[in-house]
Amino acid sequence: MPYLALSIDLGTLDAERVEAACFAGGALSVTLSDSRDDAILEPALGTQPLWPSTRLQALYPEATDVALLKLVLATTLEIEPAAIRSATVADRIWEREWLRDFKAMRFGARLWVCPHHDQVSEPGARVVSLDPGLAFGTGTHPSTALCLEWLDRELPEGTQVLDFGCGSGILALAAARLGAAHVVAYDIDPQALLATRQNAEANGLTAQISVCATAAELPARTGIILANILAGTLEGLAMPFARQLAPGGRLLLAGILAEQVDAVTGAYVPWFDIRLAGERQQWVALEGIRNDNVHGLS
Numbered sequence: 533m534p535y536l537a538l539s540i541d542l543g544t545l546d547a548e549r550v551e552a553a554c555f556a557g558g559a560l561s562v563t564l565s566d567s568r569d570d571a572i573l574e575p576a577l578g579t580q581p582l583w584p585s586t587r588l589q590a591l592y593p594e595a596t597d598v599a600l601l602k603l604v605l606a607t608t609l610e611i612e613p614a615a616i617r618s619a620t621v622a623d624r625i626w627e628r629e630w631l632r633d634f635k636a637m638r639f640g641a642r643l644w645v646c647p648h649h650d651q652v653s654e655p656g657a658r659v660v661s662l663d664p665g666l667a668f669g670t671g672t673h674p675s676t677a678l679c680l681e682w683l684d685r686e687l688p689e690g691t692q693v694l695d696f697g698c699g700s701g702i703l704a705l706a707a708a709r710l711g712a713a714h715v716v717a718y719d720i721d722p723q724a725l726l727a728t729r730q731n732a733e734a735n736g737l738t739a740q741i742s743v744c745a746t747a748a749e750l751p752a753r754t755g756i757i758l759a760n761i762l763a764g765t766l767e768g769l770a771m772p773f774a775r776q777l778a779p780g781g782r783l784l785l786a787g788i789l790a791e792q793v794d795a796v797t798g799a800y801v802p803w804f805d806i807r808l809a810g811e812r813q814q815w816v817a818l819e820g821i822r823n824d825n826v827h828g829l830s
Contacts, residue, residue: 640684701728774803
C-alpha cells in the first residue's frame with residue numbers, strides 16, 4: 533500500500549513540536565535524519581542531540597488530503613506551506629530500507645566491516661559483522677577508518693586491549709577479530725554498552741570482549757589503549773592512560789581535528805613518544821609508546 537510522505541527541514545524548529553503536530557494530523561510514523569553528513573561525535577552526558585541540519589519525514593495514509601494537511605501544519609508551525617514537501621512512496625520495510633546503502637568496507641590488508649545483509653569472500657579476510665545502529669561507529673567516519681586501518685596494520689596477536697569510549701564496539705570487535713587476547717570495552721553511555729554487547733554476541737566474540745561502565749572495572753595494566761573520542765576529552769586523559777599502560781605500552785588517539793594536534797601532543801609528551809598514525813580529510817590519528825618517565829604517576 534502506498535503512503536503519503538511529508539518532509540520538513542527543521543532548521544530552528546523544535547523537533548518535538550513538529551513531531552507532535554504531525555501525529556496530531558494523523559501521521560503513522562515520524563523519522564528524523566541528517567540532511568547533510570554531520571556526525572554527532574561527543575554529545576553531553578544525558579542528552580540526545582540532533583544533527584545541525586535535521587530533516588523530519590512523516591508518513592500518512594495515501595488518501596490523506598495533502599493540501600489541507602500542509603495548510604494545517606504550516607499554520608500550526610508558523611511556516612510557509614511551500615516548506616513542506618510531499619511525495620507518494622511505496623510500501624516497504626522502512627526500518628530496514630536505509631541499510632541497503634551500506635556495503636562491506638575494507639580497512640587495510642585484512643580487516644572488513646560488513647553489514648549482515650552483505651558478505652565477504654576475500655581469502656584471509658577478518659570480518660566484523662555490524663549494522664549501523666544507535667551508537668556512533670560503523671567505519672564510515674574518517675576517524676573510525678583511521679583506527680581500523682591502524683589496527684589491521686599494527687595490532688600484535690595475543691595483546692590485551694582497552695577500547696576507551698567504545699561506542700558501537702567497532703574497535704573492540706576489530707581488535708578481537710584481529711587476534712587480541714582480550715579486549716575491555718568501556719563507555720559511560722548505556723546505549724553504547726548495550727550495542728557493544730549485542731555486536732559482540734552477533735560476532736561470536738563474547739569470550740574475548742568484556743564490557744564495563746565504571747573506571748573501577750578497568751584493568752590495572754593493558755598493552756594497548758584505543759581512544760577515538762575527540763581532542764578535549766583526550767587531553768585530560770594523558771596521565772590516566774600513562775598509569776594504565778606499562779612502559780612500552782602503545783596508545784592510539786583519534787577523533788582529533790588537524791588544528792588540535794599540537795594541543796593533544798603537548799598533553800601526552802611527558803609520558804609518551806607521540807607521532808602521526810594517519811590523517812584523512814581534516815581528521816588525524818596519533819600513536820604513542822609509553823616511555824620510562826614515571827614522574828608524577830605514583
